[in-house]
Amino acid sequence: MTEKITYYTIDELMAVCLARTIKDGDTVFNGVAVPLPFTAIMLARKTHAPNSVFWGGLLAGVNPEPCFLPPTSGDSVMLRDADPVLHLSQIFDLVMRGELNRVFFSGAQIDKYGNLNNTLIGSPNNIRVKLPGGAGGSHVGSFARNFTIWSVRHEARTTSKGKRIYNLVDKVDFVTSMGHRTDKGDRQELGIRGGGPDMVVTNLCVFDFDEVSKIMRLKSLHPRVTIQDVLDNTGFEPVIQEKVEESALPTEEAIRIIRELDPLETRKRGFSSEVLKRRYDL
Amino acid sequence: MGIFPLRDRKIMSLSEAARLIHDGDIVAVGGNLSAREPIGMIRELIRQGKRNLHTVGGAHGVDIDLMCGAGVVGTVQNSFVGFEADLGLAPNFRRMAEAGTIQVRETDCIAMMVQLRASQFGVPFMPTPVVAGTQVLGLSTDFRQMTCPFSGEKVNLLPALRPNAAIIHAHKADDQGNVKLYPPYFADLLFVEASDKVIVTVEKIITRKEMKHIGSNIPYYEITGVVELPLGAHPTSCYPDYSYDRSHLSEYVRAAQSGPEAFSSQYLQKYVFGPKNHQEYLELIGGEEKRAALMSWQQDEARWRELMLRE
Numbered sequence: 001m002t003e004k005i006t007y008y009t010i011d012e013l014m015a016v017c018l019a020r021t022i023k024d025g026d027t028v029f030n031g032v033a034v035p036l037p038f039t040a041i042m043l044a045r046k047t048h049a050p051n052s053v054f055w056g057g058l059l060a061g062v063n064p065e066p067c068f069l070p071p072t073s074g075d076s077v078m079l080r081d082a083d084p085v086l087h088l089s090q091i092f093d094l095v096m097r098g099e100l101n102r103v104f105f106s107g108a109q110i111d112k113y114g115n116l117n118n119t120l121i122g123s124p125n126n127i128r129v130k131l132p133g134g135a136g137g138s139h140v141g142s143f144a145r146n147f148t149i150w151s152v153r154h155e156a157r158t159t160s161k162g163k164r165i166y167n168l169v170d171k172v173d174f175v176t177s178m179g180h181r182t183d184k185g186d187r188q189e190l191g192i193r194g195g196g197p198d199m200v201v202t203n204l205c206v207f208d209f210d211e212v213s214k215i216m217r218l219k220s221l222h223p224r225v226t227i228q229d230v231l232d233n234t235g236f237e238p239v240i241q242e243k244v245e246e247s248a249l250p251t252e253e254a255i256r257i258i259r260e261l262d263p264l265e266t267r268k269r270g271f272s273s274e275v276l277k278r279r280y281d282l
Numbered sequence: 283m284g285i286f287p288l289r290d291r292k293i294m295s296l297s298e299a300a301r302l303i304h305d306g307d308i309v310a311v312g313g314n315l316s317a318r319e320p321i322g323m324i325r326e327l328i329r330q331g332k333r334n335l336h337t338v339g340g341a342h343g344v345d346i347d348l349m350c351g352a353g354v355v356g357t358v359q360n361s362f363v364g365f366e367a368d369l370g371l372a373p374n375f376r377r378m379a380e381a382g383t384i385q386v387r388e389t390d391c392i393a394m395m396v397q398l399r400a401s402q403f404g405v406p407f408m409p410t411p412v413v414a415g416t417q418v419l420g421l422s423t424d425f426r427q428m429t430c431p432f433s434g435e436k437v438n439l440l441p442a443l444r445p446n447a448a449i450i451h452a453h454k455a456d457d458q459g460n461v462k463l464y465p466p467y468f469a470d471l472l473f474v475e476a477s478d479k480v481i482v483t484v485e486k487i488i489t490r491k492e493m494k495h496i497g498s499n500i501p502y503y504e505i506t507g508v509v510e511l512p513l514g515a516h517p518t519s520c521y522p523d524y525s526y527d528r529s530h531l532s533e534y535v536r537a538a539q540s541g542p543e544a545f546s547s548q549y550l551q552k553y554v555f556g557p558k559n560h561q562e563y564l565e566l567i568g569g570e571e572k573r574a575a576l577m578s579w580q581q582d583e584a585r586w587r588e589l590m591l592r593e
Contacts (some may be wrong), residue, residue: 008509016520031366033364033366058315058340058341059466061474071366071590072343072365072366073315074314074341074466075316075521075526076317077458078466079465079584087467087472088340088467089399089469092392094394095392096392096410096411098411104470116558119417125371127380127382129376130376130386131370132343132363133360133362133389134362134374134390134391135341135390135391136361137390141411141416142412143411162324174417175349175415176417176418177416178416187415187461191412191414191436192413192414192415193412262586263587264591266367270367
């Protein structure tokens with residue numbers, strides 16, 4: 001690819017932020033319904049984390065080199081150059097014994113403690129919206145050393161009845177994957193081994209978690225986003241540091257790598273179209 | 283699970299094999315998402331009017347959604363049913379779960395694996411490290427917590443889950459019922475050992491001599507019945523043979539999104555009840571031209587990418 005790169009888009013910015021949550025040498029898994037993290041993992045492997053161990057989806061290929069990122073995560077392009085190819089149970093076993101460093105989860109609802117809802121809106125006896133389900137999230141979320149939460153719908157919308165609906169909410173309707181604290185207690189009290197979520201990357205900003213309250217803490221803002229924008233689009237009050245930085249920006253090299261890895265632009269799926277249209281000058 | 287030592291009775295017709303599944307059975311459906319699911323077998327189960335089946339497994343898509351929309355399912359116990367960012371929510375599954383016309387037993391990929399493992403290991407339960415905070419456990423996946431009598435640490439216990447049948451689509455079988463499954467394996471080998479009956483549709487039946495040459499990976503005595511069913515995973519993929527048929531899946535999703543009557547006329551009547559047999563189905567979806575198109579992923583990357591974008 002020889003054309004000059006003059007701009008990047010929000011998905012590319014987020015891929016860079018997500019990639020930064022992977023350290024070199026980490027073991028990383030991507031599961032179901034994670035198109036953007038997929039891009040981030042491949043970017044990390046091509047840049048600062050070449051020694052990371054990556055299992056490409058439910059196909060259980062070790063360190064694949066896909067020539068595109070597929071819209072359906074179970075496609076066999078995820079086996080390209082993978083060796084060996086394991087049984088899925090071998091990866092789950094490794095996760096259970098605590099050897100997975102990093103995985104990525106999202107949710108139709110994400111609350112202030114990083115609890116995730118991928119099961120239903122409403123209640124089990126009165127399901128208003130049935131969501132697809134958490135796949136491995138409830139167990140992998142308990143066993144993984146850490147996980148990154150991501151959201152491409154960090155926004156509020158108003159229903160026809162005037163109700164404000166958020167993606168980032170005060171309390172999830174249903175806990176599919178546990179964050180740091182639920183009504184039943186915190187991770188330590190419940191005897192969970194894994195460390196839980198440590199970073200949250202959205203289309204507006206990046207959060208980490210306050211050490212004491214375990215509530216999401218605003219760490220950095222993306223370009224052209226203000227603290228008020230975050231507060232307007234969040235259904236709870238995050239902890240706000242005195243110094244909120246600007247999010248790490250993509251380099252030309254990173255953008256070039258992303259566009260080469262993902263010619264089908266699978267990473268852009270799920271964002272609202274206006275957000276995707278925005279161009280950020282390099 | 284279940285030993286079937288007689289080697290001369292394995293190959294059967296699709297209708298014979300489907301008759302091995304009974305109303306109310308717990309059925310483990312092989313494959314994952316849009317990959318290597320036994321959709322040909324599922325169409326036959328629908329034609330035979332099965333009722334109240336209870337599906338179990340991990341992350342799935344059109345297979346479970348089609349079974350829901352056709353009314354053969356009473357309970358879904360899968361960790362995920364949907365089309366991801368590819369084609370969105372699973373319309374029949376969602377509609378029927380919200381209406382209460384199917385029961386959903388929430389589960390998780392690892393919980394499912396652990397429960398099937400207990401069956402595979404011949405024990406009534408299996409431990410895992412502590413999992414808590416999630417409402418998935420306890421809501422409809424029974425579990426206990428126990429203190430390990432050896433180490434004193436706390437563990438979770440999950441009960442064994444033993445499917446009445448596993449339905450799997452694989453690549454080759456010989457006339458004795460030995461099966462060759464190429465990667466990705468997903469959870470299929472676990473399903474074979476955990477389930478009572480194992481019914482496998484395959485792209486091709488080969489001779490015992492040919493199978494010895496390539497080496498099988500599922501032994502004949504685990505297999506109840508084998509059916510030769512080329513393109514038996516369609517519209518899901520069966521690599522390395524064929525890619526998934528994204529334009530057919532898009533048509534499926536549009537029909538399913540339009541409600542039960544539209545789904546019945548636009549999809550079920552057309553593709554499930556219409557064709558008299560599997561060969562007629564293959565002709566309906568585009569015959570040799572379609573088959574060649576789905577297999578053309580091997581030609582070059584540009585061709586492979588194009589298959590991923592078909593509307």
